[in-house]
Amino acid sequence: MLRQHENSEAFKAGALSVAVHALLLGALLISFNWKTTHPVSIAEVELWDSLPVEKTQKSSSVKPPEPVVIPEPVKESSKPEPAPTPLPKVQVDIVIKKKPPEKLKPPPKKPDALAALQKDLMQDAVQAPRKQVVDDALKKLQQEALTDEKAEEGAKNNAVKLAVSNGVVNEFKARIQAKIRANVNKSLCGDGNPELKFEIGLMPTGELSGNPRLTKSSGNVACDDAVDRAIRASVPLPLPEDKSLFTQFRNLKLTFYPNSD
């Protein structure tokens, strides 16, 4: 391997070679940030294609006081309607899950209101300093006028919406379960009343986004398989028309009692 005349250098060269590798390893360890951190909390965002409008409607009824309170000509004349909108709108987002069907009137009006609001915002930007005080006063007034009304309104609305959506969700969960149960080959599950729990992921089309996951087995592999097959055979599963409710179906936990009925 080595020539005779190289023996004198062999040891020194070997030490140097090891040193080079140690150096590289050290550089590698220092220069990289080997710890990677993942933020665990993931913000979930719901997208609304249109703003819920009922509150804009309502706020227009509260408006009359403002023109009286603030005699400033430029702004008030140009925007009698939109001025109150910004506030109610923000709060409505949270409160209301679904557009109530009875309020069909507002939509045509909304674009005007938005346009006016935009114009107003642009104006605001220009003459902000002067208007700031007036705006604040105006907002405070509006808020006072609105809060009590909104509070009970919101609470009532919320309760109704929740009840309705819960009802819809439950109904569709029941329908999904019924559809699957219809496909289960019950003879495979034997006697007794086995209980199975499955977790399934759904896509908006009603198809499965992954394999059904058995979270609680009946103890009988054939029975587990029968339910698994039934879930696959039931695709597409029924889902409510309202897409905003889909988040509740994305990951479903279903419990089956194949022999109970």
Place this chain on the structure above:
Amino acid sequence: MNVNSDMSIFTLIAGASLPVQMVMLILVIVSLFSWWYIFIKVATLKRAERDAEEFEKNFWMGGDLNKLYEGIASGHRKPRGMASIFEAGFKEFARHRQQARMEVSDVMEGARRAMRAAYNREMDDLDAHLPFLASVGSVSPYIGLFGTVWGIMNAFRGLSNVAQATLSQVAPGIAEALVATAIGLFAAIPAVIAYNRFASSVDRLSVRYESFMEEFTNILQRKS
């Protein structure tokens, strides 16, 4: 709240599959050897150049060639480089001259042959280990690539069982696999650079030796 996932180089290596670990081991060994040879070569080539310099200085000082030969032959170390060529040529020349009545051309021919043999031995020493460096330079990236491909294949195979594939499921496997390529490149780059540098040094030395042989032949011819 954060989850720290430890991706240190050690866990990456420990987490790799066996073939990838074998590849890494081979590459580390190869890299160690190539650096060892690189340092040996640097030292020996530097010494050969210094020796050639020194010998040429002594030779062209115009001293007595017999004395120079005595000095070299009596040294306890075996002469190397130009000195060994000179020693072989002069020894052959002197031996032929002592024998009575030999043709000048035959004497010259013998001396030349002896010098050529010494020169070939010297070149062989200078060229030692260069083929190893050349093969490390050209092959180790491929070995590293093989390890990487193997690792990535495994990483993607694991992905096939998962319905919702995310990058975080393959990323660690790919990171592990890429370590093999990194080691391969670390072995290859210095080897290639060293090979080119040593090859040119050896070429320059060989030109120097050859021209010395020609000049020395002329001197011997004048003496005979």
